[in-house]
Amino acid sequence: MPEGPAIAQLDLELRHIRKRYGDFVAVNDVSLQVGKGQFVCLLGPSGCGKTTTLRCVAGLEEPDGGDILIGGKEVTGEPPWKRDIAMMFQDFALFPHMTVAKQVGFGLEMLKKPKAQIAARVAEVLKAFEIAHLAERRPSQLSGGQKQRVALARAMITEPRILLLDEPIGALDYSLRETVMLELKALQKRSGISFIWVTHDQNEAFSLGDHVVVMNHAKIEQQGAPDEVLSRPRTAFVAGFIQGNNVFEGKAAAARDGVLEIATVAGPFRVPLLDITAPAPGSVVTFSVRAERLIENPDAAVANRLTLNCVTVEYFGAFRRHVLEGPAGLIVKYDQFGALPQSIREGETVTLGWALDSGVLHRAPGV
Amino acid sequence: MSTIRLRSPAAFWLALPAGLWMLLAVVLPVLLIVWVSLWGGTTVSPNNPITFDNYQRFLSNENYLWLIGDTLLQTAMIMTITGVMGYCIAYFLTVKVTSPGWRLALFLAFVIPFWTSTLIRAIAFVPFLGVNGLLNQALMGIGLIERPIQAFLYSRLGISMAQVSLYTLLASGPVVYMLNSIPPALREAAMTLKAPPIIVFWRIVLPLTLPGIIIGQVLVFLNVLADFITVTTVGGNKLAFLGNLILLFYEGSQIRMTAVVSVLLMLLMLAGVAIALRIVDIRKVGS
Numbered sequence: 049m050p051e052g053p054a055i056a057q058l059d060l061e062l063r064h065i066r067k068r069y070g071d072f073v074a075v076n077d078v079s080l081q082v083g084k085g086q087f088v089c090l091l092g093p094s095g096c097g098k099t100t101t102l103r104c105v106a107g108l109e110e111p112d113g114g115d116i117l118i119g120g121k122e123v124t125g126e127p128p129w130k131r132d133i134a135m136m137f138q139d140f141a142l143f144p145h146m147t148v149a150k151q152v153g154f155g156l157e158m159l160k161k162p163k164a165q166i167a168a169r170v171a172e173v174l175k176a177f178e179i180a181h182l183a184e185r186r187p188s189q190l191s192g193g194q195k196q197r198v199a200l201a202r203a204m205i206t207e208p209r210i211l212l213l214d215e216p217i218g219a220l221d222y223s224l225r226e227t228v229m230l231e232l233k234a235l236q237k238r239s240g241i242s243f244i245w246v247t248h249d250q251n252e253a254f255s256l257g258d259h260v261v262v263m264n265h266a267k268i269e270q271q272g273a274p275d276e277v278l279s280r281p282r283t284a285f286v287a288g289f290i291q292g293n294n295v296f297e298g299k300a301a302a303a304r305d306g307v308l309e310i311a312t313v314a315g316p317f318r319v320p321l322l323d324i325t326a327p328a329p330g331s332v333v334t335f336s337v338r339a340e341r342l343i344e345n346p347d348a349a350v351a352n353r354l355t356l357n358c359v360t361v362e363y364f365g366a367f368r369r370h371v372l373e374g375p376a377g378l379i380v381k382y383d384q385f386g387a388l389p390q391s392i393r394e395g396e397t398v399t400l401g402w403a404l405d406s407g408v409l410h411r412a413p414g415v
Numbered sequence: 416m417s418t419i420r421l422r423s424p425a426a427f428w429l430a431l432p433a434g435l436w437m438l439l440a441v442v443l444p445v446l447l448i449v450w451v452s453l454w455g456g457t458t459v460s461p462n463n464p465i466t467f468d469n470y471q472r473f474l475s476n477e478n479y480l481w482l483i484g485d486t487l488l489q490t491a492m493i494m495t496i497t498g499v500m501g502y503c504i505a506y507f508l509t510v511k512v513t514s515p516g517w518r519l520a521l522f523l524a525f526v527i528p529f530w531t532s533t534l535i536r537a538i539a540f541v542p543f544l545g546v547n548g549l550l551n552q553a554l555m556g557i558g559l560i561e562r563p564i565q566a567f568l569y570s571r572l573g574i575s576m577a578q579v580s581l582y583t584l585l586a587s588g589p590v591v592y593m594l595n596s597i598p599p600a601l602r603e604a605a606m607t608l609k610a611p612p613i614i615v616f617w618r619i620v621l622p623l624t625l626p627g628i629i630i631g632q633v634l635v636f637l638n639v640l641a642d643f644i645t646v647t648t649v650g651g652n653k654l655a656f657l658g659n660l661i662l663l664f665y666e667g668s669q670i671r672m673t674a675v676v677s678v679l680l681m682l683l684m685l686a687g688v689a690i691a692l693r694i695v696d697i698r699k700v701g702s
Contacts, residue, residue, distance in 0.1 A: 137600045
């Protein structure tokens with residue numbers, strides 16, 4: 049059932065996509081809009097439905113319900129070869145019996161372009177991807193990084209509306225990943241093709257995406273601009289999944305002037321309600337505070353405070369992470385800028401606090 | 416990657432038992448046959464002179480030349496039929512049947528008959544194809560024919576039906592292996608590059624299974640060429656191919672001619688394998 053007119057300027061629109069395999073629900077009511085030339089990252093732990101969602105867009109899986117629109121055109125029942133997409137697979141899926149040049153030209157061959165035109169375009173693309181010298185090689189003679197370039201060139205040559213990427217750099221050496229990420233981001237900007245990038249790596253998602261979609265248990269937990277998701281996780285799952293968040297659980301008490309009082313094992317804390325309606329007193333609520341937003345030895349003006357015992361200090365170069373233990377086994381992380389002198393040592397007891405607006409209240413699960 | 420290096424002592428000792436066996440059980444007897452095929456004279460003696468007379472006599476007989484041609488024709492026909500059927504069965508089992516339970520059941524149903532010996536399977540075709548056999552009764556039962564068809568048994572048709580059923584597994588087994596080794600993502604990648612299923616099959620699946628097809632064809636080729644049991648049992652004594660000729664000469668104590676036909680048959684087989692190796696490098700399969 050299409051609801052409302054298709055918005056033509058969207059590259060991709062998913063409306064309430066559902067997919068189940070027997071009793072297992074792989075995708076549950078996923079809706080997404082991708083504007084022209086957007087870089088979208090689907091982020092989530094393995095089994096969360098991000099790859100299945102991507103495969104539904106590609107036409108490799110047929111959703112049980114919902115609509116898929118590519119460029120404003122309904123394609124839900126269309127097979128992959130009739131959709132204006134290209135896809136890059138995790139292990140690149142290069143054709144082992146074809147040379148690089150043949151492989152890269154395959155998409156154009158399928159579009160029935162004249163031979164001379166294919167040859168010229170392939171040469172051009174191989175040059176642009178700096179793999180012209182590999183033209184006559186077969187996939188077995190390529191390194192991981194070279195395979196990645198070939199797979200990308202093969203997908204991009206047909207200039208699809210959307211490029212789908214399933215963990216595209218997961219198979220690469222760690223040292224290569226950062227370079228390739230930068231290249232891909234630049235390529236996406238230059239080409240104006242929408243990228244839908246599936247990953248379980250939040251660094252990839254937040255550094256590349258214009259729009260990040262966090263999924264868990266077949267559902268979208270939160271989507272938005274990376275800084276928005278990072279600074280305002282809307283659910284306990286998102287807060288816990290994103291590195292550097294302290295997630296607290298407690299019981300809601302009275303709400304006054306847009307501030308909710310929450311009783312936790314470590315004492316009462318005050319968290320702004322923002323746009324969330326005040327939960328019923330006594331109901332279980334969660335909120336989070338980023339590890340770098342904690343303040344050492346807070347003065348009286350700081351709304352929330354607790355006393356903790358430092359268990360370990362880990363040094364990550366850019367920052368120093370303190371793992372502290374509070375009452376009833378509560379674990380709190382506190383990150384300090386790495387260049388600052390170390391102020392808390394293992395075994396010491398400290399008081400940490402955070403300003404009222406550093407606390408982020410989460411939506412109740414299932415709302 | 417093997418950790419045993421070529422020409423190392425370990426490689427030598429590991430190859431020794433099989434090497435000795437091959438030498439004693441294959442190379443020496445073959446040399447013996449070649450030697451006998453070149454014997455002149457009329458007695459059985461190691462002092463016989465060496466001559467090509469036997470070959471000349473055999474090859475100048477038009478009937479024998481026809482028989483060679485006929486054998487090759489039969490082999491080519493069986494290779495074609497088992498090749499197509501074997502590929503279809505392999506494709507169906509590995510690609511189309513997606514439920515693991517069904518796949519196992521169908522696979523076993525396909526394979527278990529091949530656990531019995533070729534001889535028994537060949538003989539089993541006699542009650543199947545005979546005048547009062549299962550096939551005739553079934554055809555009459557569904558009203559397709561009124562009288563039993565005699566031509567099923569003791570005929571070329573019968574031999575061919577039996578051979579197709581005997582050797583389809585050989586043609587399909589290597590294809591199953593090759594099909595299984597194609598990652599599903601390759602097909603999917605081709606589809607997202609705008610290739611419809613027929614083109615995906617033609618451009619991706621078929622070339623990648625070609626080594627399996629060739630290996631299967633070699634196996635069928637060798638088996639049909641060497642098959643005298645099916646020809647004898649299902650064909651009665653009405654028909655003969657090269658394999659039967661060897662037996663006939665042997666039973667007639669014509670030891671020189673037996674050896675000549677054996678050598679010619681071996682040469683044909685070698686030529687077939689050589690052609691197959693030119694098309695596909697079998698050594699690379701599975702790597």
